[in-house]
Amino acid sequence: MSVEAENHVLRVQGAELSHHLQSLNDIIAFMHSSVYSTGFTDEQYGWGGWSN
Numbered sequence: 001m002s003v004e005a006e007n008h009v010l011r012v013q014g015a016e017l018s019h020h021l022q023s024l025n026d027i028i029a030f031m032h033s034s035v036y037s038t039g040f041t042d043e044q045y046g047w048g049g050w051s052n
Helices: 003-036
Strands: none
Touching: none
């Protein structure tokens, strides 16, 4: 395979990875906005709510 062909493959893979990363960032942003819009704080909604 020529260097130009390999570079093209790498550029395409880089573009695909960038798209996947943007999708994951969108999901994370949505999850953060959904949790924070409920009004729950970390104490109310987090790990430490139960005591014995």
